Amino acid sequence: MNFILKKKLKYYTKEIFKYFNIIIIAFGLIITMVLMKYKPIYKVSIYGKELGYIQNKELFEKMVKDRVIENKGKNVDTIDLKTNPQYELKLVNRTIETNEKEMIDIIQQDVQITYKYYEIALNNEAMESVNTLEEAEELVQKIKEEQENEINISIIEKYTENENEIKTTHLEVAKNEIQMKVSQKLEEQEKIKNMPEINGIKLACTPVSGTITSRYGVRSRMRVSTHTGLDIGAKTGSKIHVVASGVVTCASYQGAYGNLVKVEHGNGVETWYAHTSKMHVSVGQKVESGETIAEVGSTGNSTGSHLHLEIRVNGKHINPQNYLYH
Numbered sequence: 001m002n003f004i005l006k007k008k009l010k011y012y013t014k015e016i017f018k019y020f021n022i023i024i025i026a027f028g029l030i031i032t033m034v035l036m037k038y039k040p041i042y043k044v045s046i047y048g049k050e051l052g053y054i055q056n057k058e059l060f061e062k063m064v065k066d067r068v069i070e071n072k073g074k075n076v077d078t079i080d081l082k083t084n085p086q087y088e089l090k091l092v093n094r095t096i097e098t099n100e101k102e103m104i105d106i107i108q109q110d111v112q113i114t115y116k117y118y119e120i121a122l123n124n125e126a127m128e129s130v131n132t133l134e135e136a137e138e139l140v141q142k143i144k145e146e147q148e149n150e151i152n153i154s155i156i157e158k159y160t161e162n163e164n165e166i167k168t169t170h171l172e173v174a175k176n177e178i179q180m181k182v183s184q185k186l187e188e189q190e191k192i193k194n195m196p197e198i199n200g201i202k203l204a205c206t207p208v209s210g211t212i213t214s215r216y217g218v219r220s221r222m223r224v225s226t227h228t229g230l231d232i233g234a235k236t237g238s239k240i241h242v243v244a245s246g247v248v249t250c251a252s253y254q255g256a257y258g259n260l261v262k263v264e265h266g267n268g269v270e271t272w273y274a275h276t277s278k279m280h281v282s283v284g285q286k287v288e289s290g291e292t293i294a295e296v297g298s299t300g301n302s303t304g305s306h307l308h309l310e311i312r313v314n315g316k317h318i319n320p321q322n323y324l325y326h
Helices: 002-037 057-069 100-108 133-146 171-193
Strands: 038-046 049-054 076-081 086-093 111-122 125-130 153-160 211-214 230-233 239-241 246-253 259-266 269-276 292-295 306-313 316-318
Touching: 038 057, 038 100, 049 057, 049 086, 049 100, 057 076, 057 100, 111 133, 111 171, 125 133, 125 171, 133 153, 133 171, 259 292, 269 292
Parallel strands: none
Antiparallel strands: 038 049, 038 086, 076 111, 111 125, 111 153, 211 230, 230 306, 239 292, 246 259, 259 269, 269 306, 306 316
């Protein structure tokens, strides 16, 4: 009995292996036939849009890294993909070709590039720009060596995503431009240093060119009291410049003063510009020293074309000739 069972078991085992081998061979034939017509490759997409197919995912990712992310040109600091490509393994017809190069070109158009350059600044005011830190450091060193005066020159690292914002210049050109600007700044500083000053307010310019026709403190049949300002004769329409930065507190017709502009400069200092033919400012307007605020005229109590200039400190008039028109 045991002999019969063993014989049957052996028979069925052989049959099972025979059918299993047949199945394996059939499956292999099917796979071979499929692979003869189809091939496994990766479909690449960005933002859900199909770009094409690649053979090797790892190799393609290396191409993206080498040719896009790390392919830094002039002034490029970082390159980041706005979105990473999506990969899907597909079985496609063998006639379909891969297009790695075209996809690299497309991906290059979908990156965020940050550019870096260096500004040379004097007192934190940018003067010129260069491409590299080495150029900036060399430039600053040369300028400091050639300047007799101690200057506050620095390097500012700048970043932008707009390449058109970068206006760098050649090292030697930048050096010459900066030297010229430094000299101009030093001259301006010296000029400011020598400007007349009232309560800490620098008087940057005279309001108009002309001839003094009536001095401060003189008496006249036209006035009840002594002259409270300085009269400068000039042609009608001559531009009147504000002597210091400030805020306009009056710009209207004021009796004997005619068209009158008043400017508050701070620290109790105020300047008045009277008898003007035209006023170019309005109350509350901020003005910078040297800015045109009016034109010479003969409005109000006036015998001829001139500017009546008053300087007041805490409401009291003082002699303008102590500071202007020496």
